Amino acid sequence: MGQLGLRNLTIRYNSKPVIRDLSLDINDGEMVSLLGPSGVGKTTILKAIAGLLQPDSGSILLNGEPVNHLPPEQRDAVLIFQKPLLFPFLDVGQNIGFGLKMAKVKKPVAAKQIDKIMEITGLGNFKHRKIHQLSGGQQQRVALARGLVLEPSVLLLDEPLSSLDAELRQQMRELICTIQNQTGTTMLFVTHDQSEALAISDRICVLLDGRLRQSGTPAEIFYQPADADVARFFGCTNFISGTINNGTFKSGAISCATSLDDSPETIAVIRPEDIVLSSSKRNNTMSGKVVEIQFEGATTRVTIKAEERTFTALTLRPDFTKEQPVWLHFPPDRLHFLPATAKP
Amino acid sequence: MTGSSLHSTAIDAGTGRKTSLLQLSGLLGPALATVLVLFGGGLALGLLQALGYLPATGLASIGLQHFTRVLQDPDFSKSLFLTLYIAATSTLIAAVISIFLALSLMRWAADSRTVHFILQIPLTVPHLVIAISVTLLLAPAGMLSRLLSSVAIIQTPAEFPLLVNDGWGIGILTVYIWKEIPFITFMLLSVLKNMGTELLEAGATLNASRLQRFSHIILPVIAPSLGAACLIVFAFTFGAFEVPYLLGRTYPLALPVWAYKNYSDIDLLARPEGIAIGLIIAAIVIIAIFLSQIVLHFGRKRGLTI
Numbered sequence: 046m047g048q049l050g051l052r053n054l055t056i057r058y059n060s061k062p063v064i065r066d067l068s069l070d071i072n073d074g075e076m077v078s079l080l081g082p083s084g085v086g087k088t089t090i091l092k093a094i095a096g097l098l099q100p101d102s103g104s105i106l107l108n109g110e111p112v113n114h115l116p117p118e119q120r121d122a123v124l125i126f127q128k129p130l131l132f133p134f135l136d137v138g139q140n141i142g143f144g145l146k147m148a149k150v151k152k153p154v155a156a157k158q159i160d161k162i163m164e165i166t167g168l169g170n171f172k173h174r175k176i177h178q179l180s181g182g183q184q185q186r187v188a189l190a191r192g193l194v195l196e197p198s199v200l201l202l203d204e205p206l207s208s209l210d211a212e213l214r215q216q217m218r219e220l221i222c223t224i225q226n227q228t229g230t231t232m233l234f235v236t237h238d239q240s241e242a243l244a245i246s247d248r249i250c251v252l253l254d255g256r257l258r259q260s261g262t263p264a265e266i267f268y269q270p271a272d273a274d275v276a277r278f279f280g281c282t283n284f285i286s287g288t289i290n291n292g293t294f295k296s297g298a299i300s301c302a303t304s305l306d307d308s309p310e311t312i313a314v315i316r317p318e319d320i321v322l323s324s325s326k327r328n329n330t331m332s333g334k335v336v337e338i339q340f341e342g343a344t345t346r347v348t349i350k351a352e353e354r355t356f357t358a359l360t361l362r363p364d365f366t367k368e369q370p371v372w373l374h375f376p377p378d379r380l381h382f383l384p385a386t387a388k389p
Numbered sequence: 390m391t392g393s394s395l396h397s398t399a400i401d402a403g404t405g406r407k408t409s410l411l412q413l414s415g416l417l418g419p420a421l422a423t424v425l426v427l428f429g430g431g432l433a434l435g436l437l438q439a440l441g442y443l444p445a446t447g448l449a450s451i452g453l454q455h456f457t458r459v460l461q462d463p464d465f466s467k468s469l470f471l472t473l474y475i476a477a478t479s480t481l482i483a484a485v486i487s488i489f490l491a492l493s494l495m496r497w498a499a500d501s502r503t504v505h506f507i508l509q510i511p512l513t514v515p516h517l518v519i520a521i522s523v524t525l526l527l528a529p530a531g532m533l534s535r536l537l538s539s540v541a542i543i544q545t546p547a548e549f550p551l552l553v554n555d556g557w558g559i560g561i562l563t564v565y566i567w568k569e570i571p572f573i574t575f576m577l578l579s580v581l582k583n584m585g586t587e588l589l590e591a592g593a594t595l596n597a598s599r600l601q602r603f604s605h606i607i608l609p610v611i612a613p614s615l616g617a618a619c620l621i622v623f624a625f626t627f628g629a630f631e632v633p634y635l636l637g638r639t640y641p642l643a644l645p646v647w648a649y650k651n652y653s654d655i656d657l658l659a660r661p662e663g664i665a666i667g668l669i670i671a672a673i674v675i676i677a678i679f680l681s682q683i684v685l686h687f688g689r690k691r692g693l694t695i
Binding site for chain 2: 116124133
């Protein structure tokens with residue numbers, strides 16, 4: 046069993062609140078990502094859960110029991126750090142077995158557990174290797190195995206892939222998902238990388254300005270951001286202000302049916318890849334001129350000025366030129382309306 | 390630069406400039422020659438005299454008789470034991486205190502220049518000054534005994550326990566411990582600074598209690614540096630002369646004092662024995678230094694930053 050609950054957690058640093066009134070529940074076996082930009086306090090939350098720092102207020106519950114008063118070694122939560130932080134004086138097997146040794150698990154039992162976790166993490170042949178003989182990716186795998194072998198209620202991962210190159214990152218990401226599926230360990234994964242969070246999570250919690258701004262499935266967060274900041278954080282900068290009258294959203298030439306109540310001021314957002322650029326006028330189109338083009342390989346990012354507003358579109362076509370007149374089509378089913386309180 | 394002997398080059402890590410061995414020899418030659426002549430020459434001359442070659446006194450036959458005489462002297466084992474006791478005890482006590490001092494200063498020392506400055510003070514004070522200070526402070530007629538007597542804790546200064554020129558070498562140990570603590574603490578602080586607190590935090594989340602973090606993380610990390618530092622200070626205290634000379638008893642004598650007394654004896658025939666003792670001391674010191682390097686090498690091989 047591995048349930049984690051945070052209740053109204055506030056953490057201050059130099060009397061300035063870093064985390065404010067954070068509440069969060071993670072269910073048994075769930076893989077949750079805590080996503081936010083660097084310096085927002087993600088690591089601080091993990092350290093508080095692990096017992097490495099005390100929150101100023103609020104409570105931390107592990108399997109329903111408050112653990113604020115417990116030292117780190119008595120909490121059933123293991124933190125995997127950004128750096129592997131392996132013990133250089135121990136070999137791979139000894140590093141993985143460190144926690145078991147501290148818990149005074151009998152040697153034969155520990156040896157079996159170590160072998161099992163080494164098999165799962167693909168470290169079978171490295172048991173007697175010295176730490177400095179391992180690559181960065183292998184070291185991070187050892188760190189992961191060292192935490193997993195203790196079968197904690199909650200495994201806390203603090204950007205463990207950030208120091209790895211793109212290919213290793215992908216491999217490790219897949220490994221973490223596989224292990225999570227195999228072991229059913231409850232994991233709280235901290236990252237600033239949106240694509241990483243989207244790829245591995247059952248649920249994403251977006252942390253901005255020390256507050257939990259939205260919690261939901263990757264698709265919900267991506268396509269239905271709770272506010273403009275969350276939308277921006279996921280790369281959506283296309284905000285269209287308009288009005289809702291009799292179940293229709295209107296903004297210039299754009300018109301779309303909505304179930305929302307009438308409102309004199311409503312903001313709709315649309316993802317860059319959902320804007321369709323064409324050379325002919327259709328329904329829900331706006332005319333504009335290309336002002337900037339960025340070739341990004343598989344896609345091209347095109348910035349367009351239309352009706353005194355700037356839109357960004359991602360298109361597979363690389364053949365745009367500056368000052369080129371284009372029509373922007375906004376498919377109604379791709380427009381997402383922000384709550385009235387969540388203006389950009 | 391070409392030529393077969395000049396192909397070997399050393400690369401300056403900072404500038405990336407290559408320097409040939411010939412250039413290196415030219416640059417280091419004068420300093421090396423001075424060291425070799427002064428130190429090596431002195432050692433060779435001493436060895437000759439210890440082997441009995443002292444033409445000025447009429448001794449010209451070379452042999453190990455002076456070493457044998459020293460080693461067979463019943464006082465040798467007493468002096469050796471006393472010297473080992475002083476060096477080992479002061480090193481051990483200083484090491485224990487230094488570990489706790491380094492651990493308690495660990496968080497401050499990373500940023501605080503004041504801590505480093507305070508630790509540097511005892512390093513710069515000569516042993517002789519400390520020895521005299523300890524005499525003035527701890528001698529039966531010293532400041533402490535007079536202070537205790539003036540506040541009536543003891544009736545007369547004569548009641549003050551013997552802490553200088555005493556059988557347990559307390560005065561000598563006090564000086565050495567005072568001098569060794571900052572040195573060992575510096576060595577440990579540097580290692581602890583490299584280690585940082587993250588390794589301990591990792592240990593804490595892996596079930597390690599405070600005591601287990603000390604025994605299973607801190608000790609293994611500092612062990613090579615601690616071992617090397619201890620061997621270095623052991624070597625120094627084993628071979629140092631002035632403190633046991635000032636604060637030690639007249640019998641048995643610490644080995645360096647015995648060597649000095651023989652060497653400076655009015656009887657020139659005692660000089661070879663003095664030098665023989667000095668060479669025995671030098672051999673033990675060199676072994677200790679050599680061991681310290683092995684310990685450091687072992688630590689580096691284990692992947693520790695030293």
